[in-house]
Amino acid sequence: MSATAVASPASPLTGAWRRLASQEALLAVAIVGLAIVVGLINPRFLATRNLADILLGNAYIAVAAVGMSMVIISGNIDISVGALIGVLATVSGSLAVAGAPILVSWLVPLVLGVAVMAAQGAVVAYLRIPAIVVTLGMLSILKGGLISVTGGKWITDLPQNFHLADLSLFGVPMPVIIMVLATALAALWMRHSPRGRAIYATGGNPEAARLCGVNPQRTVLMVFALHGFFAGLASLVYATQLRVIQSTTPQGLELTIITAAVVGGVSILGGVGTVVGSTLAAILIAEITSALVFINVSPYWTDAVRGALILATVIADILRRQRRAAQGWKR
């Protein structure tokens, strides 16, 4: 053979999982490192009370980011999730106040979340309308609808047993249990099931996935339905922590959730990422927000820092892909 074929150079760090594991390791190091640095400046940051607040107050973001990661890995996006969490929290609280059985007030948001997201998923998958357009429409419907229906009134006098998030098991608070379980189960499923694999294939190359017998449309519908389930779970953790449920959600909640997914290593172009990464990133982002307060930086900088983090992550992802493409490029 006169033409030479050269094997691609072996690199010491190969393999999708090892690469992603390193992204997760990086986040874990950042979480610990930041705690140490901020603790040195202001020891009160490391108080158990504060660390618990960071985890408990943001567990719902991590739970929602699990579903968001799946959506982004499948090559889609959802910007309606923040508004949906607000609606589901209100529905759940209203049911509890109206005297519905507590289990019903906990289960209805899960079912409703699946229904709303599955409907959006169906429109995205079968009518082939870009997810950003569909979910932007839903965002407005949910936001406007919530204010109109509630008239902006807050839900108060929630029954005592409504507060699922106040429970704990073996001393571990419920939000943390839910966060860890949701992340672990989703991670196992994404990694070990054919359907989880189908999500990566669909996001990586829908046409190739289809030719391998994967049904990309069904996959997208399934991903959105699952995302709805996690949104319902997130709304439950969120609502049952509150004494008063307002008819608005935290400013830019959907962006925080998307940021967690992306900083967690989910490629915005689809096909790459893990839910373990997104959960770690949600914790890191919450930690940064709290740290800014403890080192006396104006809270207005929070958004700027979060923005810088997302840009840095996306740029790193794109650079990594370009390098990979350059290495893999052949005649």
Place this chain on the structure above:
Amino acid sequence: MSEPWETDAAPSLAAPSLQVRDIEKTFPGVRALSGVSFDVRAGEVHALLGENGAGKSTLIKIISGVYEPDGGSILVDGRSVRFSSPVDARRAGVATIYQELLLFPELTVAENIFLGHAPLAGAGRVDWRAMRAEAERLLAALEIDDLSPDQVVGALTVGNRQRVEILRALSYDARILIMDEPTAALTEADVTRLFDVVRRLKRRGVGVVYISHRLDEIFAIADRVTVLRDGAFVGAREVAGTNAAELVQMMVGRRIDNLFPKTKAPIGAPVLEARDLVRRPLTKGVSLTVRAGEIVGLAGLVGSGRSELAQTLFGITPSESGDIRLNGGSVRIDSPETARAKGVAYVPEDRGAQGLVRPMSVLHNFSLAALGAFSHAGFIDRASERRMAEKGVARFSVKTSSVDEIAGRLSGGNQQKIVLGKWLANNPRLLILDEPTRGIDVGAKAEIHRLMGELAAEGVAILMISSELPEVLGMSDRVLVMREGRLVAEFDRAQATSEAVGAAMMGGASSAGKAA
């Protein structure tokens, strides 16, 4: 070679207008050109001949300024030049007409010709009148009387658009015109008109580099022919002093023997029987049979409907009428999912867009088509998945550091082996291959051919589409020829000669095979 750019040749009147000497070009992992020399004289048509992957495209991309060579020199009218972009090449009088025409369908013929260098009437305004007159002049120069400067390009046929591209090149005063497979998408009448235009260009002293792998065209239009093989210069001949047999010998060397090792496999019962398949617009009533252990080659020009037929058989574009029987049973294939479940495998033409999930690992790409087979109770058995992928990597000699490597990082040939290999876990009965060796290096090509032979020996029925005639002739037990959406000829291995198959592809009168 130390100073490849400062080659100093004395300009002389006899010097060819374009010369390239000892061109070297290497891409990561592939030696694309090694020591290739080539020249075109004014008023000459010089054909560049070679199989896919021989280096023709790389060479013309270097001549036209798309790539810079790693070594060697380019001389225009005896002066050493260095092109760092296609604009440089055009300024030096070298214009290229690519297979994909780069025209603006919404604009008129005149606007397309002068796009970017329209005659100006001062203050940056376009002098429309002068532009139209110039366009008329160019049309007249090539004696083209059936085109007007005011026609909108989008409404023209492919042949006419190509002539607009030629006019555009002339409007830059091109003295060297490179035509990359100009007849690939043309009808016979258009080919005749194109040749008229090329002859007029010659008379005007334009040197034409003509790339094609159709020998009959080379004998019809070219004065000289240079043959490349595996990135190396094989030889140059005066067309008047050579013949088809010699050129084929130069093109393929002795490789027909060792590159196409179709082994004798016992041919069994029909696996695929298709009757009167129709899927508009390009499948117009096709009937064919492929038997176990048989490799059936499907030849035809680009646009003849070969790939469309494959897509219909695999359920990507399900047939509108007609029926398909697999292993004797009537089936309706309405999606790739069904096709896979029925034991059909398909390796698409465009492995980047359709074959491979680039961001996923080799491991996961290998198992993607057979995930069901590895799964128990909804979970993938990762140990057997890995065993299968490692076996596949070994069997296909995929060059990768490990199965965990990202598939998109491998070379084209290795990617193609994965796209083919992933189907084997599924134990397919029918394998449809669309251009299985396009754009991959010779070593990988030989391995894919060897595997095709092995699979046939195991009783798999193979339908192979290929634009490389030697591949079709070498690998196939039977050759079917498709033209304009229909099967027009069928040849047994013994009857299938490049002349006969080529004539059937072109629709020539001398079709030697029995009409199907």
